[in-house]
Amino acid sequence: MTNTESVLKGKQILAVDDEEDILETIEDLLDDVMLDTARDYESASQKIRQNKYDLAILDIMGVNGLKLLEEAVSRGIPTVMLTAHAVNPDTLMESIRKGAISYLPKETLSELDELLEDLLGAHQKGRPAWKVLFEKLGEYFDDRFGPDWKEKDKEFWSEFSRTYQVGKGIQERLKHDEKIRGKGI
Numbered sequence: 001m002t003n004t005e006s007v008l009k010g011k012q013i014l015a016v017d018d019e020e021d022i023l024e025t026i027e028d029l030l031d032d033v034m035l036d037t038a039r040d041y042e043s044a045s046q047k048i049r050q051n052k053y054d055l056a057i058l059d060i061m062g063v064n065g066l067k068l069l070e071e072a073v074s075r076g077i078p079t080v081m082l083t084a085h086a087v088n089p090d091t092l093m094e095s096i097r098k099g100a101i102s103y104l105p106k107e108t109l110s111e112l113d114e115l116l117e118d119l120l121g122a123h124q125k126g127r128p129a130w131k132v133l134f135e136k137l138g139e140y141f142d143d144r145f146g147p148d149w150k151e152k153d154k155e156f157w158s159e160f161s162r163t164y165q166v167g168k169g170i171q172e173r174l175k176h177d178e179k180i181r182g183k184g185i
Contacts, residue, residue, distance in 0.1 A: 007121040008033050008113065011054040014072075016044040017082070018062035022106065026057065029113045044068050053077045055120060057112075060086040066094060073099035078123050080116065082106060089149050092141075093156055101129040105140065130160075 009032040016038045017023050023037045036051065038044035041064040048056070048071045056072045058065040060083040072079045081095045084106040095103045102119045104112070115136065119129040134141070141149065150157040 006032055007117050007124065010034065011120075012036070012052065013055045013057065014038065014044070014047055014051070014053045014077075015057045016063050016065070016068060017059040019059075022059070022082075022109070025109055026112065029109075030116070039063070041068065045071055048072050048075055048077065055080065055116070057082050057116075059083060060091055060095075066091075066098060069095065069098045069100055078120065078129075080104060080119065082109070082112075087144060089145055089153065093153060096130065096160065102133045104133075104137075105144070108137065108140070 008030065012034045013030065014036045015023055015026045015030075017026075018039050020039065023039070027035055027037070036047060036053070038047055044058075044063060045068060048068065052075075053072075054077075056068070056077045056079040058068050058072070058079060058081055060066060060081055065081060065083070065086075069079050069081065078101045079099070080102045081091075081100045082104045083091065087105045087107075092103050101123050102115075104115060108115060115133075118132050118136065122132045123129045
């Protein structure tokens with residue numbers, strides 16, 4: 001096993017949930033980060049406007065999480081949606097459309113540190129965090145939503161897949177373009 005430093009270590013993270021026990025669990029799991037918390041939309045929105053975060057973890061229900069997602073994305077904050085009651089294909093797609101880097105069911109909370117390590121690591125390297133999510137939790141979504149859940153919105157998922165593949169291809173080409181690399185991009 002390699003001794004690489006955690007991608008999360010020292011990161012400034014905002015966690016928003018209306019349930020105190022969820023915030024306490026997040027705090028216990030993410031002991032290497034500087035964690036800021038909020039339990040309602042108003043205080044979370046204020047923190048998003050006033051502070052710089054490396055990551056936001058937002059509940060959907062009870063705190064107007066999709067609105068907070070828009071605010072976080074507009075400030076350039078990578079955002080992970082964490083939800084229990086809103087685990088369904090529609091809120092998953094809405095999270096993607098609004099710019100979340102991932103969507104985690106609270107049932108996976110015990111694995112949050114490992115999942116965030118992989119997701120934020122991929123995001124920082126310019127790789128699609130969504131691909132990492134579906135590699136890790138694809139079976140969960142298939143079990144929860146049914147094996148053909150993407151068929152209902154086939155056009156959305158086809159475009160989603162194509163966009164990430166095209167984006168990955170462009171990133172790979174740009175990495176090898178001397179004109180671009182010489183500019184530190």
